[in-house]
Amino acid sequence: MGAPRHDLTTARKAAGHTQESLAEALGIDVKSVRNWENGTYRPDRLRQQRLANELGIPRRRLSILLTPEAATNPSSYVNSDGDRAGVAGQTGQNLPDTIPELRNSEVIEVRRQEDISRPGRAAPSLVHADIPILRRVLDSRDLPDDGPVRPLDELVPAVRAVVVQRMQSDYSALSAEVLKLLPELHRAILAAPPGRKPQYAALLARAYRAADAIADKFGYYDLSARIIDLLKDAALKSEEDLLIGSAEYVRGEIFFASEDLDTGRRVLTAAADKIRVSASERAAATYGSLHMRAAVMAARAGSALRARDHIEEAQQSARKVNEGVHLGTAFGAASVRIHRLSLAVEIGDVGAALRLASGWAPPTTMPAERRSHFYIELGRAFHLADRPERVLSAFGAAKRIAPEHVCEHSQVIDVIDHLELTTRGGTRDAFRRFAAGLVKPQGRNTFGL
Template sequence: MPHQTDMPDGTQTNGQRLKRLRMRHRWDQRKLAEATGYSLSAVRKFEQGQRSLDRADVILAFSKALDCHPTEITGQPYTPPDSDHDGQAAIASVGAVRRALLRHGRPSRPTEQEAAEADLNALRERVAAANGHRQGASLAKLGGLLPALLRDLQVAVDVFTGDQRREVYDLLASGYECAMQYLYKLGRSSDATLATERVLWSAAQTEDPLRVLSAHWYDAGELLTIGEHDEAGAIIDDALSGLAAMSADSPEKVSLTGAFHLKASLNYARATDSKAAERHLKKAEEQAELLGRDRNDYELQFGPTNCAIWSVSLPVEMGQGQAAVRRAEQVTQSLPKQYAPERRSHHYIDVGRAYYYNGQHDEALEAFVKAERLAPQATRMHAGVRETTHTMLNSHRRTALFEFGMRLGVV
């Protein structure tokens, strides 16, 4: 049998990568346990793959103790197996999208033909198509559109002036958001961070206060991902204060306020403050009730449905299996079939993790497969799905579970 460090990284568990990082520091398991506050028994079970190391707050605790990025534990980005043709298609545009991001802020130097063909109506339609692929979790199609779209938007910034130029910046910010989501779903965290910086800069050029604040929703998410809860909280608090200071209660303002309360609830959940997390969820639900329906302002889906989905996500983030399963059984029944596949797939991923925490492994696999049907590549690339599947395979290699693990590339 190959030594664990000789195994392809995608087939290793997070615990095996944790052990490798610990040994790099020349720490024993006891020292790691003392540094993180977890028991020696828990550290052993994580490293041996007997306990799923999939919760963000736990991964962050270990990454801070070992002074590494969380992706060094989760193993992202993953490379799809050669047999996964759709997965290979999804990652095919990563390099071209990265190059487009690196060209940001530089003179576009358009050819005469590019300048002459700059068409605002066409750009609106193309950005709408990109967002459709983003919400539909069609990563290969989204990646295929982005390089040329970002180039043409960068050219349009140099071609148009006045109000039209400000609108192009709005479209460019949306294009960068699509790039950020594309890269994030594929586990390219550093590239996704670069895209987020481009979103912030482009949104600022629109001179639209709400558009600027919507960009900071993603900025807070970047800090939350690496466990900088205070900094993320400061961005969220500033945004909520700015929204409260606006006089008119437009639907866009209400929607954005609710979205920031959801982000605050996630920040507190990962900081293991369950009371504060629930408090902000309630505030988000109040905003959703004011709206009375689901909206998609600034491509931030918010409304009663998204609040219901987040009500499952929060206990999952805190490892509260029973509470998450109780909520999931109610939410899943009422989930609109026309709701964005990207959001529905993420809901089923959370449901699967909830069932796993609750000891219901068959139900967990069933939920993961539902997520995979809705968003194949995003599900197979999801760190939590891969780690949880790994751990279930360690305890029982049922045929259906093994086949799912093969599609993920973890066996």
């Protein structure tokens, strides 16, 4: 038996839980909670996230409560309590090891133009500095500053450019462009004759989605929810049914942030049910995208059967669609495969996750955000498999493809935090170096705070 984890007991009581009520909330036997607190066992990694949520503490703090010696001497930590068995009975030794090493030819490093108008600041700090300005732009949307309005045929490529920046995760450049484009689109739609308003509304919906990407990816979930409401309103005014369905896809972010996953899944399913899949390739792609996101919600909520049903719907749609960007969302067979990897990671099926990734890499024609997402999920799978060196390889690939996507990605930060605490020697130093390039959340407005 290990040493009792008194601080874990204190955290449980501070959250208002008895051992019995905590066990009930987590759907486990009370004996498991007792064993965690008396130091006999520790929860597996999937359950640790749920435990941290139930106790109302960060995952990093929970890692310290479970491994108190790591707080003072992290290099001395040896996992000897059986947690190496991983999730769902998988062991690191029994998992396939046929995933090819990442090579330069498998990833694309997005080359960006230097932003000489905002020198001397890192990309994340640029985005955070722009957030108050973005709020003011939205506040004044019905009374924007005076300025020029380009003709519609010039606004169309301008909006297309920010869509590309969003999908390439080029957030610092995207932020600067959105702050210039939104006031112009606000002026344009106010001045447009009634017959042209739907066209301007469609452009505005796409620009709002670009703005939402900034708010959501950088943790401003209150702002993201506000922008999504504006996006939905613009989509309705566009009178484009599929754009309305696309807006519901984006709306899913609200439910990920609030963790109301069942409601979010039902919202996405209801939106998909309104689409006639056979109408067009774009319709099939929109329908499939909605089910693809619903599958992730179901898996994260612990419903593997529902997740399977949704991803099968998405797979059926993908057979009717060429892989590409449809209404601003990457969709096709490769995108569905990446999401199958996500589902396997969410439900803790490590073997399935690594088999899905074995011998395969996302095509370089995919947007950078989606390709980097594959390597983030692969890194999470290696984390569950207790292969820290492969975690670093996968996360490194993701960062080379889309550095601004990775630097504040909450799941990347959680995994790196955990491995900083629980690895030793040179491996721990490597994680420290990687962590130095990440940006931790800093008191933003999020749901529940």
